[in-house]
Amino acid sequence: xxxxxxxxxxxxxxxxxxxxxxxxxxxxxxxxxxxxxxxxxxxxxxxxxxxxxxxxxxxxxxxxxxxxxxxxxxxxxxxxxxxxxxxxxxxxxxxxxxxxxxxxxxxxxxxxxxxxxxxxxxxxxxxxxxxxxxxxxxxxxxxxxxxxxxxxxxxxxxxxxxxxxxxxxxxxxxxxxxxxxxxxxxxxxxxxxxxxxxxxxxxxxxxxxxxxxxxxxxxxxxxxxxxxxxxxxxxxxxxxxxxxxxxxxxxxxxxxxxxxxxxxxxxxxxxxxxxxxxxxxxxxxxxxxxxxxxxxxxxxxxxxxxxxxxxxxxxxxxxxxxxxxxxxxxxxxxxxxxxxxxxxxxxxxxxxxxxxxxxxxxxxxxxxxxxxxxxxxxxxxxxxxxxxxxxxxxxxxxxxx
Numbered sequence: 001x002x003x004x005x006x007x008x009x010x011x012x013x014x015x016x017x018x019x020x021x022x023x024x025x026x027x028x029x030x031x032x033x034x035x036x037x038x039x040x041x042x043x044x045x046x047x048x049x050x051x052x053x054x055x056x057x058x059x060x061x062x063x064x065x066x067x068x069x070x071x072x073x074x075x076x077x078x079x080x081x082x083x084x085x086x087x088x089x090x091x092x093x094x095x096x097x098x099x100x101x102x103x104x105x106x107x108x109x110x111x112x113x114x115x116x117x118x119x120x121x122x123x124x125x126x127x128x129x130x131x132x133x134x135x136x137x138x139x140x141x142x143x144x145x146x147x148x149x150x151x152x153x154x155x156x157x158x159x160x161x162x163x164x165x166x167x168x169x170x171x172x173x174x175x176x177x178x179x180x181x182x183x184x185x186x187x188x189x190x191x192x193x194x195x196x197x198x199x200x201x202x203x204x205x206x207x208x209x210x211x212x213x214x215x216x217x218x219x220x221x222x223x224x225x226x227x228x229x230x231x232x233x234x235x236x237x238x239x240x241x242x243x244x245x246x247x248x249x250x251x252x253x254x255x256x257x258x259x260x261x262x263x264x265x266x267x268x269x270x271x272x273x274x275x276x277x278x279x280x281x282x283x284x285x286x287x288x289x290x291x292x293x294x295x296x297x298x299x300x301x302x303x304x305x306x307x308x309x310x311x312x313x314x315x316x317x318x319x320x321x322x323x324x325x326x327x328x329x330x331x332x333x334x335x336x337x338x339x340x341x342x343x344x345x346x347x348x349x350x351x352x353x354x355x356x357x358x359x360x361x362x363x364x365x366x367x368x369x370x371x372x373x374x375x376x377x378x379x380x381x382x383x384x385x386x387x388x389x390x391x392x393x394x395x396x397x398x399x400x401x
Contacts, residue, residue: 024060025395027052031060032069032090032391036114040073040087061088067398068094069114069390090114095159095390095397096151098197099383100140101204102165104129104181104230105294107136109143111151111158112383114390116215120150129230133176133184137192144194159390159397160198162382163189164207166231171248174201180266181231198400200385205233205251206242207381208339212371213237214384220334224327226253226320227340227377229294231274236331254278256323276319279341285312295344295375302348313348320349321356328357328366339371340378346370 030050035041038049047057064070073087096111096119105128110121122143128136140163148158167179174190176182189201209225221240227233232254236243244250254274255267262271275281279294286309288297301309324336336357338346350368358365371377390397 025393027056028060028064028394029392031057031064032394035070035088036090036391040089042087046088063398064394067394069394069398092117093155094157095387096156097383097386097390098144098147098151098158098161099207099379099381099386100144100161100163101207101379101382102128102136102140102163102182103204104166107140107143108379109140109147110379110383111147111156112380112387113156114387116384116387118380118383119154119156120147122146128182130183133182133187133189134192136182137189141192141194158197159400160200160386161193162200162202162207162385163193164204164378164382165189165201166204166229166233168247168249168252169201169203174199176201177249183266198386200382202382202385203233203235203251204340204378205235206244207379207385208233208371208373208377209235209237209242209337209381210385211373211377211381212337212339213240214388215373215380216337217372219337222334224324224331224333224336225371226324226336226338226342228254228278228342229340229375230279232278232320232342234327236333253323253327256326258319258322273319273323277316277323282312282316282345285315295341299344302345310348313345314352316345317349317352318356321353322360324353324366325357325360328361332363333366335367335369337369337371339373340375343370343372343374 031046034046034049043058043061044054047054061070068091070088071091073089092113092115094114096113099110101108107124111119113119124139124143144161165176165179166181167184168177170177174188176184176187176189178185190199193199205225205227208227212219212225223237225235225237234251234253236251255269255272257269257271258273258276259271263275264270265272265275280290282298283290283294298309302313342349354368373380
């Protein structure tokens with residue numbers, strides 16, 4: 001297995017060349033991260049945070065203001081004795097991260113500014129399963145253009161496009177090797193999406209985990225993130241970085257066999273976790289028909305006391321607990337975080353899931369928490385990955401602009 005891949009360098013710009021120009025770009029990134037993480041700050045405060053002289057920081061700040069990445073808000077502390085410094089903040093205009101998600105039953109796109117605020121979004125609810133990639137991605141392109149147009153009217157411009165897909169993604173970060181629940185194989189999204197935007201494609205569970213890492217309330221730096229809609233995916237975060245595996249396919253929890261002689265799965269195996277804990281599997285077990293809002297339907301019926309639905313969710317929690325036991329025993333994470341559809345169904349899944357984990361894991365029971373991002377995680381993680389790239393190397397974004 002490969003070493004973890006840095007999603008956001010421990011020191012901003014760490015991957016940049018070790019030259020004078022590389023050092024300048026790293027320092028620009030350090031300024032951006034300081035203001036983004038703790039701002040508004042004066043130039044003097046930034047210099048103190050990152051250990052550079054005020055003169056050096058002032059030169060860097062002037063560049064970032066000229067590029068539209070930082071802005072001055074006025075005196076940092078009006079009324080204090082002495083000359084107040086101007087407070088610096090990340091600009092609410094300029095680059096925006098465009099995030100997109102291809103789900104089995106929906107498409108979604110959003111624009112996030114450098115402050116991390118979602119400025120505009122577009123969603124289309126319709127089944128994508130068993131449709132050829134071309135028409136689905138044509139519809140996604142239409143949504144991307146709509147969101148980009150709305151963002152541009154607010155003074156933003158797209159710094160990149162990141163797309164979350166429920167499938168295995170090649171190391172080129174643009175080709176879907178296999179997405180069983182969409183029935184896509186070897187699909188190059190770069191050839192089918194708008195040209196001119198830097199493109200990154202990743203598994204939806206990976207983007208969900210990154211959203212939890214970046215936006216979650218007190219998320220640990222070592223955790224297993226599990227999310228679901230029709231399928232079930234997982235992402236492994238080690239020391240604040242995604243562990244991808246040699247081919248980039250790590251985290252396919254949904255295709256771990258729970259009962260080896262169980263029903264046939266879309267992946268070609270038998271008895272996979274998805275056949276017991278995916279949305280459609282729970283609906284079948286509960287005797288319900290599929291609809292647009294599967295999670296809402298299941299949660300509503302369970303809350304109303306429907307014993308068949310509650311039993312189906314309890315069984316799904318048991319299957320999840322069995323699958324997670326293997327992952328927890330192997331990886332020893334600090335915690336397990338449930339996201340996606342699992343977050344909305346957690347009140348009925350957690351008791352049996354935790355019971356299985358407690359009875360099967362080799363060490364102390366692994367804590368299980370529920371993401372507050374819910375089904376928004378993959379989309380937000382995709383958009384924020386573009387924003388993180390801007391913060392990590394603002395000079396390259398300025399060059400593109």
